[in-house]
Amino acid sequence: MRLFDLKGKVAIVTGSSKGIGRSIAENLAEAGAKVVISSRKAPACEEVAAGIRQRGGEAMVVPANISDKAQLENLVAATRKAWGRVDILVCNAASNPYFGPMVGLPDEVFGKIMQNNVLSNLWLCKLVQPEMAERKDGAIIIVSSIGGLKGSAELGAYCISKAADFQLARNLAVEWGPKNIRVNCIAPGLIKTDFARALYEDPARKAARESETPLRRLGEPDDIGGIAVLLASKAGSFITGQVIVADGGVTVR
DSSP states (O other): OGGGOOTTOEEEEETOSSHHHHHHHHHHHHTTOEEEEEOSOHHHHHHHHHHHHHTTOEEEEOOOOTTOHHHHHHHHHHHHHHHSOOOEEEEOOOOOOOOBOGGGOOHHHHHHHHIIIIIHHHHHHHHHHHHHHHHTOEEEEEEOOGGGGSOOSSBHHHHHHHHHHHHHHHHHHHHHGGGTEEEEEEEEOSBOSGGGHHHHSSHHHHHHHHHHSTTSSOBOTHHHHHHHHHHHSGGGTTOOSOEEEESTTGGGO
8 A cells, every 4th residue: 555655765673583673674574665673683683584585575684782872873874884774763672671669679770771771762863863854754663662651560660761762752753843754652562572471471460461451362563563664654644752552452441
């Protein structure tokens, strides 16, 4: 469909070797975009890129650790060197090294969470902004979480970082909107990925979560990948500064 056609577009997707990031990269490629697969480990990225190529898409690999600004600079530079531009940025990579009450949260761990989940996104956004502003066209998507919409007794620091991503998107949407750069967040609920494995592998916990979810199931990565295509394409051209919640209805209960 014309509204979802991404032919000629170049997309960077961080944390795209598995889970939600992989689904986003694969769906963007299916819509016609050239996709840069990026995470810390090159072999895992190569597997995803090879799969995209086998299905007729275009993909390349640029490994990067989101905690290292120089590596992110290289990610953007290598993309431009190979394909000349960056039209779509998806900030998906994140970390959560702490599970427990805020009272026991070490300062350095909190700093690491905020750097990886918020500051690294800002770094990347600032790296791609100048060319998007010059063309007056660009789409930035930050993958956040419904954790940013509510309190948590065990994931407090992570939830703070995800709420900060909402505000980062709103601020950049206001600043960069006059240049036709759209910045939005996707806030997934519980998705069946390695990142959330501890939350759904226990049968009792899984059953309880499903019973609390109006759609009576957990999410799959492809439940998020399609939303990224919407936000990156003409179909989402009048959406900016928003948080698109995809949680099966958990937060409306």
